[in-house]
Amino acid sequence: MVSVVMAQRKKLRSGILTLLAAWLLLCGTPSPRVIGHGLPDRLDDRTFWSLVTDFSESGGYFRSDNLVSNETTFQHVIPALLQNTGPASAYVGVGPDQNFTYIVALHPRIAFIVDIRRQNLLLHLMYKALIEMSPTRADFLARLFSRERPAEATADATALSLFAAFERSQPDAALFERNLREVTRRLGRQHHFTLSGEDQRTIDYVYRSFFSAGPEIRYSFGRGPGWLPFPSYRDLMVETDGQGAPRSYLSTEQSYQALREMQLRNLIVPLVGDFAGPKALRAVGAYLKARQGSVTAFYTSNVEQYLFRGDDWQHFYSNVAALPVDERSTFIRSFFNNVGFRGYQFQPAPFPPMGPAPRSQTLLNSIVDLLAAYQAGRIQSYRDVIELSHQP
Numbered sequence: 001m002v003s004v005v006m007a008q009r010k011k012l013r014s015g016i017l018t019l020l021a022a023w024l025l026l027c028g029t030p031s032p033r034v035i036g037h038g039l040p041d042r043l044d045d046r047t048f049w050s051l052v053t054d055f056s057e058s059g060g061y062f063r064s065d066n067l068v069s070n071e072t073t074f075q076h077v078i079p080a081l082l083q084n085t086g087p088a089s090a091y092v093g094v095g096p097d098q099n100f101t102y103i104v105a106l107h108p109r110i111a112f113i114v115d116i117r118r119q120n121l122l123l124h125l126m127y128k129a130l131i132e133m134s135p136t137r138a139d140f141l142a143r144l145f146s147r148e149r150p151a152e153a154t155a156d157a158t159a160l161s162l163f164a165a166f167e168r169s170q171p172d173a174a175l176f177e178r179n180l181r182e183v184t185r186r187l188g189r190q191h192h193f194t195l196s197g198e199d200q201r202t203i204d205y206v207y208r209s210f211f212s213a214g215p216e217i218r219y220s221f222g223r224g225p226g227w228l229p230f231p232s233y234r235d236l237m238v239e240t241d242g243q244g245a246p247r248s249y250l251s252t253e254q255s256y257q258a259l260r261e262m263q264l265r266n267l268i269v270p271l272v273g274d275f276a277g278p279k280a281l282r283a284v285g286a287y288l289k290a291r292q293g294s295v296t297a298f299y300t301s302n303v304e305q306y307l308f309r310g311d312d313w314q315h316f317y318s319n320v321a322a323l324p325v326d327e328r329s330t331f332i333r334s335f336f337n338n339v340g341f342r343g344y345q346f347q348p349a350p351f352p353p354m355g356p357a358p359r360s361q362t363l364l365n366s367i368v369d370l371l372a373a374y375q376a377g378r379i380q381s382y383r384d385v386i387e388l389s390h391q392p
Helices: 002-028 045-055 074-085 098-106 118-133 137-144 159-167 173-190 197-216 233-238 253-264 280-290 303-307 312-321 367-375 382-388
Strands: 090-093 110-115 268-272 295-301 330-336 360-366
Touching: 045 268, 045 280, 074 098, 074 295, 074 330, 074 360, 090 098, 090 280, 098 110, 098 253, 098 295, 110 118, 110 280, 118 137, 118 173, 118 197, 118 253, 118 268, 137 159, 137 253, 159 197, 159 233, 173 197, 197 233, 268 280, 280 312, 295 303, 303 312, 303 382, 312 367, 330 367, 360 367, 360 382, 367 382
Parallel strands: 090 110, 090 295, 110 268, 295 330
Antiparallel strands: 330 360
């Protein structure tokens, strides 16, 4: 009898040890890495403003206010981006609201807008307040241009019909003053963002520009007749991806709601930063690395063109090397056909000549490939960068 009990106990201990070994083996088996699983679902106001202030550098100069993009083809790369990048971790971009169109297409976990001008940061804070206060696209446009919302501006309206409706609505100075107070109140009193008197005057200037020009505001607003050839805000919002699909953040109510949700969660973070500067991009990189995030898309516009006027391009690519990237990480850059490469041949189609054709072409480039070329000494000029890029 005793021997039977002892045998049962030995069998039980053996079973327990087997289960324990299996549990330890399971714990020691690495699980598949989820890109960016440590990134936040939202940022509280204090954390958001800490990122804005702690990551930012001193403001710098650019020759234009750049309140609206001057690139008509920036949507054309979106189908290829969606095919090649997969689920996005983090997005980094520069400039005004064309970033919103990329953000609603890629659905990144977090986005950073890095621009050398403090005015651009304040432009994005203005957008943030207006979008948060506006439940629909029509409400947003009514606030952006300080016009009464037309009755025909419905949720299912196309961007084209939406803008046609607002063109029949007149700007209202009293409405502008009320909206401006609401913007500054939301940023200061509700979010508790610390804005200087100069910051508030800049927001007044930027917002007044949209009020004055309306949907026809353009890249070189305020420069007289010479600004007319540039696309208007309306033109950019009704553009398509080159395959007939409208993809602007105002193209559908669904796209706008995706953008608004990002803004409400404080996940679009504007920064003041020089691409070649010592702080902003490296701070973004450190933040993403600490949370197992990576840069899925980096929209540079044509900033690199200016960096190659000196040796700032080397500092920029050193900053990019400090960012967490992988094989999906992609540069989105704009190439303007007035930089001395006229007639340059891209694959699969030739770059359009100067004239009535688009002034710029949007190109893609693997960040990993660019860094490898830079580290191997194969990047010495802006032309080298363009040669590594391609049309989708």
